[in-house]
Amino acid sequence: MNDARFLPKQAKRKRAGAIFQAVCLVSIGFSIAVLAILIVDVSRDGLRWLSWDFLSRYPSRIPARAGIKSAILGSLWMMALTAGISFPLGVGAAIYLEEYAPRNWFTRLLQTNISNLAGVPSIVYGILGLAIFVRFFGFGRSVLAGAATLALLILPVVIIASQEALKAVPNSLREASYGVGATKWQTIRYQVLPVALPGILTGTILSLSRAIGETAPLIMIGALTFIAFAPTSPMDPFTVLPIQIFNWTAKPQADFHDLAAGAIIVLLVVLLVMNAAAIVLRNRYQKRF
Amino acid sequence: MSHREAALTTPSGPGGASAGDPRSATPLDLGHRASRRWGERVIALVLFGCGLISVLTTVGIVVVLVTESAGFFREVPIAEFLTGTRWSPMYSEQHFGILPLLNGTLLIAAGSMLIALPVGLTSAIYLSEYASPKVRGIIKPVLEVLAGIPTVVYGYFALTFVTPFIRMVFPGTGIFNAASGAIVVGIMIIPMVASLSEDALNAVPLSLREAAYGLGATKFEVSTRVVVPAALSGIVASFILAISRAIGETMAVTLAAGATPRMTLNLLESIQTMTAYIVQVSLGETPHGTLEYKTIFAVGLVLFLITLAMNLLSQRITRRFREEYE
Known part of the structure; x- marks a missing residue:
């Protein structure tokens, strides 16, 4: 019988704990440091390009004359159309799944399919x-084709977020509505949706902020990288901020990299505003039951 | 939405209007019930249609990838595609072996996991077991911001910061190298691993921790020998999802890792991933309908199948091996 097995060895164990806690802290610090470095890296290269001219000029082969007007307008078009397509479809699908769908194999298939x-x-x-x-x-290589693609891309996220918001509406509201004789749709339209709306909007804005940063699917559908005009209809060719950033980053000249950094700052500010809007919406209007 | 508005828009509704509005105190108007029932049916059908879009999306993806790939596989044998070690569809001497692209993709995935898994998991343990609410309030938003940064920005970061750094440490490394891509992909996946693993750790009931403390265990022992094992299925599921995301990641590896399909395990060499190849073709002038063009559908099909398999595996692990505590 070896009594050493029962020694508490407290000092050693405490030291192991301290080391582990330090390792965890380093991990956390790593993420914070990366974010800080990224922001510094981008601002150092890009801030001096930021000016009204940069925002209001079309792209140019000469770095000093280049701007991101067509990219900003393209991104706005893209955001509006993507929201217009994905919001009604996503909320509709979520209402179906939460309020109408029977509990059967097909509903389970729908749900699994959405998460996949x-x-x-x-x-x-x-x-x-x-x-x-x-x-x-x-549709050709148009804003509409891009928006439809991005709408399908964020649809699962919009549906899942809307479902969460609908789930949070207490059943007593529905029962009270049925109790005074409302139909199913009247109950949803006048009782459930108004309560769930802030949650739905928060989820939609967050998924739109993902769409606004997407690059790869739009390159696939052929968004042009050099566009010196603004789209005037959904059928026009377009470019967006991430594609402009990609285009400039892929060039070997350092001046274009700095332009990319300038565009990144604009894109990050847009994303920040959208996220802030989502958080304000969530905190201000969300009711808790 | 007020009752008044409800009353205005549905004048025929006996239910919607009657609540507290004296003007609508008429006898029940049963005549409109049939039309109302029809309206209800139409609405239910429309909503069902919205739900169906997601199924159509999946069907669309499968049909497009399979039919276009079928055209490709009529000209290139599947065996050659899956086992060939040279990929050069754009050269005069064409080779269609996907293994170099798969090699590049897996190299990036493996390299990024070296960062994302340990950092993500230890961050999750810290957030769930150690951090005070105040510290969590700072760290969670940082992780959310990191998760929300577009991948093309990470690509810029790789080229302008990570690559010069690597070239400083390992002189002689090319501008495009797998390491730079792997590092930024790893960074962008940390928040996902941290957040999903933290959810799994939080789901472990307090009583387990208390029992371990009662036996005299230290916080470190409770965290690593009780909480982590109890949450293992959720942690593993988050790891698999992370690998799947690294495999599907496109912009950062397109910008940083290069365009050289190559069988190598050297992170300092230029490589090409499946996703970067697809981008390269769609940026080029390859005419629609040619064999070269069809390669993107075949590569896309492989990419889709791999990520789908990993996502299904992750879901199955969460469902199968979840330890239920009450």
């Missing part, structure tokens, strides 16, 4: 958009 779609790489959506929207439907 959320894991499909974005470039595969690009291939789908290229084959279906650009060629089969004949």
Whole structure:
């Protein structure tokens, strides 16, 4: 019998614990440091390019004259159309799944399918958009084709977020509505949706902020990288901020890298504003039951 | 939405209007019930249609990838595609072996996991077991911001910061190298691993920890020998999802890792991933309908199948091996 096995060895164990805690702290510090370095790296290169001219000029082959007007306008078009397509479809699907769907194999299939779609790489959506929207439907390399592709890409996220918001609405509200004689749709339209709306909007804005940063699917459907005009209809060719950033980053000249950094700052500010809007919406209007 | 508005838009509804509105105190109007029931049916059908879109998306992806790849496999045998070690569809001497692209993809995935898994998991343990609410309040938003940064920005970061750094440490490394891509892909996946693993750790009931403390275990022992094993299925599921995301990641590896399909395990060499190849072809002038063009569908199909398999595996692990505590 070896009594050494029962020694508490407290000092050693405490030291192991301290080392582990230090390792965890280093991990956390790593993420924070990376974020800080990334922001410094981008600002150092890009801040001096930021000016009204940079925002209001079209791209140019000469770095000093280049701007991101067409990219900003393209991104705005893209955001509006993507939201217009994905919001009604996503909320509709979520209402069906939460309020109407029977508990059977088909509903389970729908639900599994949605969570699997959320894991499909974005470039595969690009291939789908290229084959279906650009060629089969004949939208061409247009804003509409891009928006339809991005809408399908973020649809699973919009659906899942909307479902969460609908789930959070207490059943007593529905029962009270049925109790005074409302139909199913009246109950949803006048009782459930108003309560769930802040949650739904928060989820939609967050998924739109993902769409606004997407590059690969839009390259697939053929968004042009050099566009010196603003789209005026959904059928026009377009470029967006991430594609402009990609284009400039891929060039060997350092001046274009700095332009990319300038565009990145604009893109990050847009994303920050969208995220802030989502958080404000969540905190201000969300009711807890 | 107020009752007044409800009353205005549905004048025929006996239920919607009657609540507290004296003007609508008319006898029940049963005449419109049939039309109302029809309206309800149409709405249910429309909503069902919205749900169906997601199924159509999956069907669309499968049909597009399979039919276009079928055209490719009529000209290139599947065996050659799956076992060939040279990939050069754009050269005069064409080779269609996907292994170099697969090699590049897996090299990036493996390299990025060296960063994402340990950092993500230890961050999760810290957040769930050690951090005070105040510290969590700082760290969680940082991770959310990192998760929200577009991948093309990580690509810029790789080229302008990570690559010069690597070239400083390992002189002679090319501008495009797998290491730079792997590092930024690893960084961008940390938040996902951290957040999913933390959820799994949080789901472990407090009583397990208390029992371990009662036996005299230190915090370190409780965390690593009780909580982590109890949450293992969720942690493993998050790891698999992370690998799947690294395999599907496109922009950062397109910008940083190069365009040289190559069988190598050297992270300092230029490589090409499946995703980067697809981007390269779609940026080029390859005409639609040619064999070269069809390669993107065949490569896309392989990419889709791999990520789908990993996502399904991750779901199965969460469902199968979850330890239920009550």
